[in-house]
Amino acid sequence: MPNGSAAGHAEPHGHHHPALQHHFDDLEQQHEASTLGMWLFLVTEVMFFGGLILTYTLYRIWYPTAWAIGSEELDIYLGGFNTIVLILSSLTMALAVRAAQTGQQKATVTWLVLTMALGLTFLVVKFFEYKEKFELNHVPGPYFQFEGPESPHVQIFFSLYFALTGVHALHMIIGFALMSVITTMAAKGRFTPEWYTPVELAGLYWHFVDIVWIFLFPLLYLVDRHYVG
């Protein structure tokens, strides 16, 4: 399907949007291309996490007892708190995109800053969780210590716990860096209702990282848990 304008433009001319890159015909084409690109990138991320989750699934089927034991060692309150924090951050992110879309510069910056703060909160909580695991010698490797006959399999559980949450945290950190750039751009007034694509794309990325956590939380923290009233 042909895109953009029907006739080519012969000379580089003035009077187009400063954000329009020269290899595109118009902002619409650029926006569609950028959005498609981000969605494709998120598909690659699904495959990336998918490999880890597949590994997790196989071992969980083989060693359900060890999985339950390992899961119980995780702090369900901290994990739950972090889940709420991330969901909230997706809300603030969506509001930031909406604000950019409607040209409200101050609100855009505010919501973006809030998103970053919530993201940072998540990372800080994660840091404390890791610290506790380190102190209890639950970090796999030469210093791993765990009682019980299932100990070797519990070590695999923790290996996957650290791999999954570690890779997720790395994505959060990258997201945080991305957000700082976007926030700075918003503060400088770069976004208008005509063009706010970076905010939109950052939003897509942020939501994706959030969704990954929504999978990780039950998979890691809620294995065979029972409410004891």
Place this chain on the structure above:
Amino acid sequence: MQTMVAESPVNYVNHQHSVASWLLTKDHKRIGILYLIVVSIAFTLGGIFAALIRMELTTPAGDLLSADIYNRMFTMHGVTMVFFVLVPAVPAVLGNFVMPLMIGAKDVAFPKLNLLSWYVFVTGFIFTVASMIIGGVDTGWTFYTPYSTQGSETNVLLTGVGVFITGFSSILTGLNFMVTIHRMRAPGMTWFRLPLFIWALYSTSLVMVLGTPVIAITLLMLVFERGLHLGIFDPRLGGDPVLFQHLFWFYSHPAVYIMILPPMGAISEVIACFSRKAVFGYSFVAFSSLAIAVFGFLVWAHHLFVAGISPYSALIFSFLSFAVAIPSAVKTFNWTATLYKGAIWWKTPMMFVFGFLGLFLVGGLTGIFLASLGLDIHLTDTYFVVAHFHYIMVGGAIMGYFAGLHYWWPKMTGRMYNDTLGKLSALLIFVGFNLTFGPQFILGYLGMPRRYHVYPPEFQVLNVLSSAGASILAIGYLLPALYFMYSLKWGEKAGPNPWKATGLEWTTQSPPLPENFPQTPIVTEGAYEYTKREIKVA
């Protein structure tokens, strides 16, 4: 680069000369040339390793290299050739250069990302070469656990990280290509007017985007296990070493389609031009590319037939492996039919097409042997497999790459190379290749396992034949390096369309303008319409 085109109009080469203008370029054409340089270096490096391997294998005893050095040689040959030559060669060199031209675009969708892809590629290459310099790796390019996590004492981490990084180059390029093809086609360029090279690149990009992340996470787990002692594949903890193989091959099998689909696309372009007619069965060839990409994801466990999978899953994967061969067969028949009642112009690119047809045929058909369970038990992990994949990868993919390189060289450089020498190198490569790898099928059935540094004396005759062939092959590959370099300064100047081909890339000057077209082209007909329009002559 002033030697390239001295007094001609402005083109993408001569409009800026500084090193910075090359290293910070956003021009897909310059990026293609940058990839050409690195891929050529990698090919030379991988070739040196291959030469050492074949030299060692001329005698049954381990007299040239120690066992440890030999094991590093074949590992690094594999790593270099797979990740730094076969995967990027056609897409990143030829695809980057030609694809936007072919669809009538000014550049790819994300030019800065394209440059980043190149830098990521180079970074991965540097890591990997660094690992080679400080001692190399000896796990085989397949990094099987537990040897790679616990047994080997070589630089697995550094190489693993290097390959991990390189994967992102692949992902980003695939992403870039897909968006470009979706969104930046010139007016009138509908999907079914696209040249088949574009269909091939699109299918390849699908695989790159979906498959590469899996090898990335697999290598990451490998690195975690070896470096951080996370035990994911460790049998002492109840981990499954065979799981690594599943994860590894889930990417690496589709990867071989990344390696062959673009060269097949190049073959389609060259065969159409030098038969002066459309490729027979355009839509069937186009859909075969997509089918290969999709089916390619369903057959990975045929690499695990003796690894301990259940016989029932072996049956399923065997069946699917037969199925995935069919689209490739269809393409081969279509190319053959393209020649029928063509006007076959015997120029160098076409010689490489003929070579491809013969060699890919053998490579593809020997895949049938390996898909056959009853035979695979005997043949797997022997030289039969080595012969099979070299016929496809070298006889197929590299031949296709050379066909494309020889075809588009005038467009890329504005120069013609010596056609006689070109044909000679095609012939040497064809003969040398068959002599190198033909005997290996026999060696494999006789039972010679792969990755063997020393072997029983009764295998020597065939090994000597193979090594002799390798020396001819080496000369065949050396020649193009020489006549291509020569052509840059002294080659006859090429006009816009020296091959009188159809295709938008041939409507512009050679080398092209920085912005590709003076005006956005408008497309009114399908690819390969040799009858309809007046073909612009050089």
Place this chain on the structure above:
Amino acid sequence: MPSGFSLFPPQASTLAPEVDNLYLGVIAITAFFAIVVVVLVTYFAFKYRDDSGEKIGEPIHGSVPLELGWSIIPFIISIGIFVWASVVFFHIVRAPDQTLEIYSTGKRWMWRFQHVDGQREINELHVPVGRAVKVVFTSEDVLHDLFIPAFRVKADAVPGRYSAIWFEATKVGEYHIFCAEYCGTNHSAMIGTVFVMEPADYQAWLSGGGQNTAGGTLIEQGQQLFTQLACVTCHLADGSGRGPSLVGVFGSTVTLDNGTTVQADEGYLRESILMSQAKTVAGFQQLMPTFQGLVNEDGVAGLIEYIKSMQAGGAPAASTGTAP
């Protein structure tokens, strides 16, 4: 050992002619298509050659019947080959019911073979001609692969579990054993020899001197270990102990506490000894400790042979017939 130039390894097992026939069949079919394409390409290349570059070809765009034809016919042929190859495959992986068991362990960089009668060999394997033999093996370290080209059999040795190959040798002689999964420095030195002997010679070799038979037969070793490791305290023969009775268990179908069933083959017994928590028999508690690190591969082999011998009445059990 074969000398001189040949295209095939010796056909030294019942499986070898089957595999070779399949090979020749596939060669014939693929060669046919290869020749057709090569002949056509060569013929067209010459017949339609035009080096002027001025002419164009006939504007033929395609033919749906032809496309369907050369898609469907190769597909049907592929199914034929697939079926034939799968039949051969099942012969290769399904051992007959009665086999002579030999246990083996691969480790860098050698193969240890353990005969039931107690003989131990390193990198050599003596077997009788005309008798079905099953080699049950594992690895002590990294992946290896037991490959005997003359018999056309091969399987990976995976640490942590058992693999098996079976063969019935048909020709007296000496044949190569190769390791066919890269395992490090001396991968290509991890080779050995199978000695196929006439039954009388084999008997003589079994009872003759020279082999390392210290420790007695595998069953005797197993019986010793069974007492030493106190297995007997839980696994009472009448089933009244804390663990199930092992009399007749080998080859039977065991019901687990989660409702599923499992074939009690060598692999299951090995797992029960080394990773007891993996499965629990229905009606029993998960109480069995793991013996990982307390018993080596030879010991495991001995225990398995001893358990196999525990039939009501004392007659030795038959093998399950399928490679584990």
